[in-house]
Amino acid sequence: MPEKKAPLIHLTKRKVLPWYAAWGIRLAAIVAALIVCAIVTTVTTGLDPLSVYSTMFSGAFGTTRRLWITGKETAILLCISLALTPAFRMWFWNLGGEGQILIGALATAATMILLGTSLPGPALIAVGIIAAIAAGAVWALIPAVFKAKWNTNETLFTLMMNYVATQLVAYYVIVWEVPKGSGTIGIINQKSEAGWLPVIGNRYLLLILVVAVLTVLMYIYLTYSKHGYEISVVGESEATARYVGIKVEKVILRTMLLSGAICGLTGYLMVAGTDHTLTTTLAGGQGFTAVMVAWLAKFNPIGMIFSSLLIAFLSRGSGEISTAFGLNHAFGDILTGIILFFIIGCEFFINYKLNLRGKAPKEPARPAAEKAPAAPEGKEESHV
Amino acid sequence: MKKLVSLLLVLVLAIGLLAGCGGNTPSTTAAPTTTKAQGLDIKVGLICLHDENSTYDLNFINGMKEAGKALGIEPIIKTNIPEGQECYDAAADLVDAGCKVVFADSFGHEDYMIQAAKEFKDVQFCHATGTKAHTEGLDNYHNAFAAIYEGRYLAGVAAGLKLQEMIEAGKVTKDNCKIGYIGAFTYAEVMSGYTSFFLGARSIVPEATMEVTFTGSWYDETAEKEAANKLINAGCVLISQHADSMGAPTACEAAGVPNVSYNGSTVSACPNTFIVASRIDWAPYFQYAISAAAKGEKIDTDWTGTLATGSVKLTDVNGQAAAKGTAEKLAEVQKALEAGTLHVYDTKNFTVKGEALTSYMADVDTDPEYKGDTEVIKDGFFHESEFRSAPYFDLRIDGITLLDEKY
Numbered sequence: 001m002p003e004k005k006a007p008l009i010h011l012t013k014r015k016v017l018p019w020y021a022a023w024g025i026r027l028a029a030i031v032a033a034l035i036v037c038a039i040v041t042t043v044t045t046g047l048d049p050l051s052v053y054s055t056m057f058s059g060a061f062g063t064t065r066r067l068w069i070t071g072k073e074t075a076i077l078l079c080i081s082l083a084l085t086p087a088f089r090m091w092f093w094n095l096g097g098e099g100q101i102l103i104g105a106l107a108t109a110a111t112m113i114l115l116g117t118s119l120p121g122p123a124l125i126a127v128g129i130i131a132a133i134a135a136g137a138v139w140a141l142i143p144a145v146f147k148a149k150w151n152t153n154e155t156l157f158t159l160m161m162n163y164v165a166t167q168l169v170a171y172y173v174i175v176w177e178v179p180k181g182s183g184t185i186g187i188i189n190q191k192s193e194a195g196w197l198p199v200i201g202n203r204y205l206l207l208i209l210v211v212a213v214l215t216v217l218m219y220i221y222l223t224y225s226k227h228g229y230e231i232s233v234v235g236e237s238e239a240t241a242r243y244v245g246i247k248v249e250k251v252i253l254r255t256m257l258l259s260g261a262i263c264g265l266t267g268y269l270m271v272a273g274t275d276h277t278l279t280t281t282l283a284g285g286q287g288f289t290a291v292m293v294a295w296l297a298k299f300n301p302i303g304m305i306f307s308s309l310l311i312a313f314l315s316r317g318s319g320e321i322s323t324a325f326g327l328n329h330a331f332g333d334i335l336t337g338i339i340l341f342f343i344i345g346c347e348f349f350i351n352y353k354l355n356l357r358g359k360a361p362k363e364p365a366r367p368a369a370e371k372a373p374a375a376p377e378g379k380e381e382s383h384v
Numbered sequence: 385m386k387k388l389v390s391l392l393l394v395l396v397l398a399i400g401l402l403a404g405c406g407g408n409t410p411s412t413t414a415a416p417t418t419t420k421a422q423g424l425d426i427k428v429g430l431i432c433l434h435d436e437n438s439t440y441d442l443n444f445i446n447g448m449k450e451a452g453k454a455l456g457i458e459p460i461i462k463t464n465i466p467e468g469q470e471c472y473d474a475a476a477d478l479v480d481a482g483c484k485v486v487f488a489d490s491f492g493h494e495d496y497m498i499q500a501a502k503e504f505k506d507v508q509f510c511h512a513t514g515t516k517a518h519t520e521g522l523d524n525y526h527n528a529f530a531a532i533y534e535g536r537y538l539a540g541v542a543a544g545l546k547l548q549e550m551i552e553a554g555k556v557t558k559d560n561c562k563i564g565y566i567g568a569f570t571y572a573e574v575m576s577g578y579t580s581f582f583l584g585a586r587s588i589v590p591e592a593t594m595e596v597t598f599t600g601s602w603y604d605e606t607a608e609k610e611a612a613n614k615l616i617n618a619g620c621v622l623i624s625q626h627a628d629s630m631g632a633p634t635a636c637e638a639a640g641v642p643n644v645s646y647n648g649s650t651v652s653a654c655p656n657t658f659i660v661a662s663r664i665d666w667a668p669y670f671q672y673a674i675s676a677a678a679k680g681e682k683i684d685t686d687w688t689g690t691l692a693t694g695s696v697k698l699t700d701v702n703g704q705a706a707a708k709g710t711a712e713k714l715a716e717v718q719k720a721l722e723a724g725t726l727h728v729y730d731t732k733n734f735t736v737k738g739e740a741l742t743s744y745m746a747d748v749d750t751d752p753e754y755k756g757d758t759e760v761i762k763d764g765f766f767h768e769s770e771f772r773s774a775p776y777f778d779l780r781i782d783g784i785t786l787l788d789e790k791y
Contacts, residue, residue: 063480069473170600174791179515179747180754180778181571183600183791184467187495275468277495282468322463328435329464 011352022350029346033339040334045327052321056335059320060313070309070316072204072274075211076266077308080290082211082218083262085299086255087140088291089222091235096143096158098287099165100136100260102280104267106169107135109278112188112195112271113176124195128272129265136264137257139165144256148249162287169280176278187276197273207273214262219301231255263287296344314339423456424678426485428670429478431471433490435463438603439647440628444489444512447666454667455674467492475500479507485677487512487670501525508677512666513573515750515774517685528669529773530689533580534721535662535696537728540584541717542660542701542710543622543644547589549707556621563594564615566625566632568602569791572747576768576777577626580728581644582784584717585622587733594784595620600791605629616641633658642705649699659706660714661699668693686773691722729766734781741766746776 017025038049060070080097087094111128119127143157176185189195200206222228234241234251241248270282293311297303318332430448432441445461452459460481465474471493478486479500485508488497494514501509501522510526511517517527543563550556563585567574582594595615599607608631612623616639624644625632630653636643637654645654645661669689676683689695701711720726731741745756748771760767760776768777780786 063477065473065476065480069477176752178752178754179572179750181569181574181791182491183569183571183602184492186492187499190495190498277468279467279492281466284466319462319464322435323460326461328437 006357008357010355012355014351014353017350025346025349026343029342029349030339033342036342037335037338040338045325045331047325052325052335055320055324056314056317059318059324060316062320066316068202068204070312071208073312073316074305074309075204075208076270076274077286077290077293077312078304079211079214079266079269080263080286081293081297081304081308082214082301083259083266084290085218085294085301085304086222086228086231087259088294089228089235089299090231090251090255092144092147092252092256093155094140094158094256094259095155095288095291096140096161096260097263097290098283098285099158099162100139100263101267101270101283101287102162102165102169103139104132104136104264105271105278105282106165106172106267107131107264108195108268108271109176109185109188110172113185116189116192116194119194121194125197125272128195129268132264132268132271133261134264136267137261140256140260140263141253144253148252166280169278169282173278173280184279185277188271188278190276195272196276197269203274207269210269214265215301215305222299222301227251227254292340292344310343424674426457426674426678427460427481427483428452428457428485428674428677429460429462429475429481429483429487431465431474431478431486431488431493432461432463433465433467433493434603438628439630440602441489443647443663444487444666448487448670450667451670451674454671457674465493467496469496471496472499475509476504479504484508485510485674487673489513498522498525508673508683510669510673510683512669513774515772518772519749523682526673526683526685526687527773528673528684528687528689529769529775530664530669530693530695531691531769532662532664532696533576533728533768533775533777534691535664535698536577536580537584537721538698538714538717539624539644539646539660539662540581540586541588541714542584542698542706543581543624543642544585544588544592545707545710545713546642546659546705547585547592547622550621551589558589558591560619560621561589561592562618562620563592564612564618564620564623565594565596566608566611566615566623566627567596567598568627569600570598570786570789572778573775574598574626575779576775577646578624579734579777579779579781579784581624582781583728583733586783587717592783595787596784597787598789598791599627601627603628605631608632609635612636613639645699649702651699651702655702655704657705658702660701660710663697663699664689665695665697668695688769688773691718727765729768729777731761731764731766734779734783736779736781738782741779744779746771746778748772748776 041047041049041052059066061067080101084094084097108128108131111124111131115124115127139161143154143161146152146157147154173183173185177183178186197206230246230251233246234248238248271278275282289311293304293307296307314336318336321327321332322329430444432444434441436442436445448459448461460478460483462474465471467490471488475486475497487510489512491513494511494516497509497511498516498520501524505524508524510528512528514527517525547561551558551561565578567578578596585592595618597611597615599611601607608625608627608629612632612635615623622642623632623636626646628647630650633643633645633650633654636657641657642659643654643657644659647663649661651658669687673683698714741761743759744761746758746760747754747756748758758771766777769775
């Protein structure tokens, strides 16, 4: 019997790489991404890629104001990612961040519009925060209850809740629109500033501080608290969790309540802190971008600081490219897409080894022998 | 293995070559800066809600580029700026870049422009389509619009001529002479627009009626297309729209129904059905405001462009779809409008609930209760865009049926 030719390329699962090797691969991925972006830039626009990169950098960090704005956008994205993380660690796919933010924003706007003249400032802020957190929590709790009681699919359920929230906001925008038929509310309480978060230093600092504190708290909660541990156990295996006496339903409900509450708080920060208005596009897809931010950082709150900064940098930078070079925004999005593709794609090479024919090990592979590492990618069973 | 190596080699070569090319070509497109050699020594910025893919924003971008060329300056244009804090951020960023005049093109930008105007006193903020400049009391905040209802009236005349031609050809009977109109919101600007369009059409075909539907969005291609198809199926024989996508024009082209467009010509996509389009040309305003700021002169709090300033424009009439003699008739009506012998909202030409109007309090000063505050009927006609630049005509005249009012 002739010997069968080995395949040209075959993959083997790596053991956990040392940190320097993993970061080496990541660095190589970024360099490769920049080279590909340079080629795409030169071929399609004829621009000098280096000046495009420096424009991107200046768009995100070029002036003090741009630095603060990038900081604020990082904070907002981080806040949403923090909200989603506990649910994700439990292997519960909360794709409803968008809706939970919007419903929190709606609750905030309602307090500012309806109670703006009757409540004193600090009380109005307190009511706004409570209303937003409660609204976000309820919005997340509904799919959680269905998941816990009847094991419905939370991915679809949370996703659908987004559309319900968007339509509710659209309805109230028309109720509160000024002037009639304009479809916009405008800045709420622009003259009185009732219900607005106070400005400390500049209009972004307070928001960044709130999110910074939240990041630390979330890290402690997930890493050192009993709740955090229970979330991890439920995420690993519901059966194990039940066996050791964890009430899985309770953990699901509690965790989603937390997840929704923080999303609601993000909505509050957006309405009372920065935008002071309510639109259906307020969340602007960040509820989904945050999914990527959380994954990129492997659900580590500290790591998410960097992944959200990366996304904020890319988005601010690509905006500046279109202004400076008169290009369509789509071009910046293409560059962003290439960079993210490489960064996400390189995780594959961190987890798997590429063996070329000839260099491949001679002995037959033993695929099932090695157990997957603890990284999320290595997880084999899924509760979805 | 060999194949792979050669493939890699080719790739590396290609990358090297391209990178080389990139490095060698002088960077021709450096970031725009003010050209000081000629023209005005002033920096200006424009904030747009979308980019050039939206006909509405494209109209502003083109106007700004034209004004920039005429004045010898290179404007900084920021696109895709939402109607939120991002607008303030963009305005402040333009101020940081040295801009002395900042324009914004979308209604929802207004409050954020006011916020910026309060903070940066030595920079002029000009907001198109806004309503608050005359009540805000800021020296450096201004609104602008154009008497686009006159352009719409002219477009309506072109539509009326087409209807007349269809009636004479026996394609449509006088009793079934129904126009369809797709609006974004039940907003005064839209209501003023479809009413003037209808009055223009009715000045030619007195039997014409109109049905209006709303999409609840300024730009929603699918909704606009569906709305156009709905109106066509309901028996409308001519369609016009006040929304910014190609949804309605392309639906009309597919169904072979004549279309009167807005913001710009759609003749390339709709050669058989596009009749004419009205649009606001923003270049005259941009030129006026930038020159005034450069000279240190005051910019009008409310500036309303007209046919005479070149702000209200019609595209070329598409001979393939329009009725014969359309261009000549339009020139004649335009002359009458400019001379002031013809008023679009002449109270002799329309009724509300069967009665001619002698008085109407319009909501000119924006407030959450939508209270009427200004008498706008004088000398036998409704004075549109006089007490502020943005339209405030929101009467529901007889002959026009609103199919839905949810927006």
